[in-house]
Amino acid sequence: MSTASSASRTTREQIVDAADQLFYEQGFDSTSFADIAATVNLSRGNFYYHFKTKDDLLEAVIDQRLRNTQALLQQWEQQGAQPQDRIRCFIHILIANQARILLYGCPVGTLTTELAKLNHHALDQANAVFTLFRTWLRQQFQAMGRKQDADELAMHVLGRSQGVATLASAFQDEKFLKQEVKRLNQWLQQCVDDAKQ
Amino acid sequence: MSTASSASRTTREQIVDAADQLFYEQGFDSTSFADIAATVNLSRGNFYYHFKTKDDLLEAVIDQRLRNTQALLQQWEQQGAQPQDRIRCFIHILIANQARILLYGCPVGTLTTELAKLNHHALDQANAVFTLFRTWLRQQFQAMGRKQDADELAMHVLGRSQGVATLASAFQDEKFLKQEVKRLNQWLQQCVDDAKQ
DNA sequence: GTCTATATTAAGATAGAC
């Protein structure tokens, strides 16, 4: 079996990647093994050699999302000189991922919402992706000097982003998305100015 | 067949009510006819006398939601003396429906998100509920004197509410919900003050 | 590690008696 550092991905990795994308585009429940098998050119039967159940596959997908999110946050940590610059990196994902957000909403929010309705045991694991963003954002606001209300501000930014993704997707409204990103950046600048006093 | 004004609801009305609630709690796709039939004490077979397909039932549910929303907006129109008071009625549904929002999120946002992923033809109809709120909110901001950016403000309020519902549900966080309602009301007051100048 | 064939289950939908 090849390692993660190998040039070509293992079948297992291909399955997880395909599932990750399809769960985002079609939802977890309505994505069948047949859909995934077709994407990676694999027979349905062979599927179960890699994952015993669909829930096992979901866990692998969420684990991958958790790792990818942590890598992304570390990257932003390098990119932004000031904490407010790093928070702007977060806000900017709405622009960077605009096309997919308009079509499928936020990958984190839509999955947690679906799993909550399905009463699925993997819900806590899916919510952990939100917690990664929340904790990271809180650290940035703390670094900005907002010790008292850093978590409240983190949740505010996270919530605003969720709302933008949901409505932009519902109305297929790129202009709204850009307007709200501008508003969020203005709000953030106000935070910076307030902290300076 | 009894009329809508009859004291006891028709079987059809009972089915729509049960489906309305279950689609909200469990999602449209994962709610089966068996679930609904059990709720209204009806056999699965008899179901098809009232609705030919599950999609027909969905359309009836959304139609009911559209009518209920219009009635709600008319009610708020009466309740609030000033347009800002009426907008506060809208913001206040986050508090009034808090328990259900914490468990199941926003009924409008979660349905449109699900139908978008299912590529369901009833998506436009479901989005029309959003449009009812949007148009009504826009009218209130126009009445406040914000002729130029009334629609942008309406979308902003709608988006903020969506974000609050999504995150409050994910984190089961009543405190966050209340904080954000407070912030939203403060933001609205700022709008009122700006308009007076 | 991958394949084909098949078992199992659940859900949407129909037929026909009452």
Added chain:
DNA sequence: GTCTATCTTAATATAGAC
């Protein structure tokens, strides 16, 4: 208008050959 019984389909999951 409601019932029971049944059809059909699709999806998860398994068995066993290669």
